[in-house]
Amino acid sequence: MTAAVSGLGRGVPVLPLVFAAGAAAALVLPPFSVLPAAPLAFGALFLLVSGAGTWRAFALGWVFGLGHFAFGLSWIAESFAVEAERYGWMAVPAISGLSALLALFPALACAAFARLRIDGAMGAAAFAACWMAAEWLRGHVLTGFPWNLAGYALAEFDPLRQPAAWIGSYGLGFVVMLVSALAAVALRAQGRRRAGALALAGLLCFALAGAGWLRLAAAPVEETGVRLRIVQGNVAQADKWRPELRAETFARYLRLSSRPGAFDVLLWPETAFPGYLDEDAAAVDRIAGMLGPDRVLLTGAPTRVADGQGARYFNAVQAYDAGGPVARYAKHHLVPFGEYVPRWLPIERLVETPGDFTPGPGPRTLALPGLPPVGVAICYEIVFPGAVVDDAIRPDWIFNATNDAWFGTSIGPRQHLASARMRAVEEGLPVVRAANTGISAVIDAEGRIRNRLGMERSGIIDAVLPASRPATLYARLGDLVLPPLVLIGLLLAWLTDGGAARLRRRT
Template sequence: MLLLHGWRRLILAFAAGGLASFSQAPFDFFAVCLISFPVLVWLLDGAAADSGSGRMQRFAAPFVTGWWFGFGYFAGGLWWVGNAMLTDFERYAWALPIAVLVLPAILAVFYGVAAALARPFWADGLGRIAALAAAFGIAEWLRAMLFTGFPWNAVGYAVMPTPMLMQSAGIVGMTGMNALAVFVFALPALLAGNKHVRTGMALAAFLVVLHAGFGFVRLSLPAEGDATLQTRIVQPSIDQSEKWNAAVRDRIFRTFLDLSAEQDTQEAIRPALILWPETSVPFILQDRPDALSAIGELVRDDQVLLAGAVRIEGENAADPEARFYNSVVAINSAGVMYDAVDKVHLVPLGEFVPLEAVLSRLGITKLVELPGGFSRGGSRHAIDVSDGVSAVPYICYEVIFPGIAVHESRDAALIVNVTNDGWFGYSPGPYQHLRQAQLRAVEAGRPLVRAANNGLSAVIDSRGRLVDALALDAVGTLDVAVPLAPADSLRTSFAGTTGWAIVLAFTLLAALLQWRQKSLRE
């Protein structure tokens, strides 16, 4: 592979990245990364050898190689985003290439940056593996932060396909998991040489045993308390093409009411919390007092409804000064919205258009048709849902942001995630979304309840285990006594700091081995 040049090197990098995408949910073939990342290392060996003496030339070849690897990875893992454009193909056909090609191309820049960042520390043996691991840890962090962030399918998820293998995230965070995952995945590249082979294999074995062993021990510990919250999750599987159809909106609303109605009168199983998915109410609630009255008739005195809904600030939807929010609203038995939390992380082109004045002239509009799009929420807070129990809500893809719930859920007993994955059809998207929600529960040490329009609705305990779930496209309700016990003390609120310490350690190791190699040559 050192001898590959030009398009052959780039095609192989693309193929290696595409293969690595099968490490993500729902496939979970993490072993493919033990092939993909060594191939990337060997291709970067060749790119480093081809680098010129100029400063830009030294970084260009590694960047391009890393970019093609990333393009294959994101094209293979995110092709399903294009399904959102098929719900109204005539109107949004223009966006299909953006979803399946432009988005992966943009995200691939971060993997190109990772390869370029590793270049100054590139040397024979273990040092280049450590450099690449540190660089990927930094690049994945940047992907979660820059330009509103889109940390979907971070490479670290590949080593966390089951709850037992998720527990390390509570200690080292996603930054640490991303770096450690790349380090272990890339170590087989040492087998093609004669330096640090035994050391590298021993390190790989040690990290894998430590990772799995910690998870086993943590899941073996008893829960801290036995408090529960009886919860009913509603999954209606409303067809996306009907979601905002004015002719059927009353029927959709009635579907939610019927599914939410009491199905058993026994006090022991009456839900204290009823949860509806994202934008479940197909109209502006403030404009429909009859709808609020109907909800008031549904909700008992000892119950609360949390519903995804469009919230308006202004006189009505026709008000040109009105502001719209994608929100979670809390409604009591009096039919009163007593609290609301607005979405903070909006989806570019889905809920708002960056540089809208310019892009609208090119015919580029948002997928959610509201005047001016959604406005960004100012802050997030927990909502009281029962006596002594509060829940912090996250809307749609907000739950993919690493560490987001660690501090925001500190005073809450429960994390709530409402979403509408109906945009993506029967594809890997909903499974990947659920997997990332599981990790947020592990990071925060709090249980998570998830209502999705067409699935996958689920209840997740504080250690990332699925308590119960509804299948994709199923119609029905999920009645579960949600265990409110927090995770045990084998976790830390400083996981982010620990993760950066791992990145720093890999950087120092790479620098030390490079310095030693130069000293021996001299």
């Protein structure tokens, strides 16, 4: 298939071009964060679908999405190598199938934009709105998968990610797509329209950076006085659940936790204890002896609850002090095919457990003795904007317990860390991350990494908990901020396209 595309030349093979643009869009996101690639990749897609028919735009969007997700999510293949003899053959079909499914969302965005038949700066704003709506759907449909949102292009730039405190990651994605499409408008336009598109793109970039600098300037570096100790055991996923190694895994966490130094709260990662800790009195006694008075442990450990039909299993974070268990949180956003399998699919989980995990009731704030109230997000849960904090009882910090050992030293754990940084900004809360094989980190309420321990390293982080900030606009309103943002974007685009001048001539 070829087409003459204005601004891109004639005789360009469209499908390879749009697939390559989708792959290049993966470079826009962490850990690469090559911002100049955004107008090249997303701008090319905008030009390709401008003026196209609905179904052609749908096809182009799907091919773009296929390239984007196939490259951006290629790290998932690492998880199939943990038990390569059983699951290795599934890696390519799984990534291909997931990419093809997720590509439907860019396809819908492009088809919706094509139906609107709008060009110029207004077209750029409409394209950005359609893309944002499709990303929002991707984050919610069938439990959602809001990984690698367009707004994460700004995650590693201190001032540029700060507006997420007001408009969230979906809103940042709208701005990224609008600026990218305006650059494409300028490439194709001439005269005043070109100048207007460039001016609006420049204004948006300046406003984004300026607002970010102001938020950073208003945020003095403050700490709470609460002393943290994060333990990164670095236990290989293939060894984690081997019965003959469980005692050594537990002993490793106790040794690391007992290193000299003062702390108030001890933090172990997801499933750090490879068994049912709340049923193991001897293990609880060893933890109590290690903690001593006035200290609390937060650790990932599965748990189970008996009911009339057998037992229900939960992926949990449990809190202990010297007297025993004090609180528990059960993960509510479970990983499909890892922690449960839809009953209508005749396939098995990648994680061996006696049964599917049961989702918990939702975000919850834990009250711990002598500590600020804490919200908990286990692993995958930290990727969901607006869904990590209990709205009824706002915590002072978020504990993200995770196990990224499944993904080795790939880009996956780095992308996961970027999500945690965005949640910190959106909520105005520090995020403390304990990861089995890394990356463990202390992240302040502005998304800055205060302390970190890299991948495949065993050790501890001793740090002080950063202070929280008052609830942000996004924390208070959530995604209700998005419709007004789109209206403002459309109004600015209308003015750029000469709307005010046309109105004056009519009056």
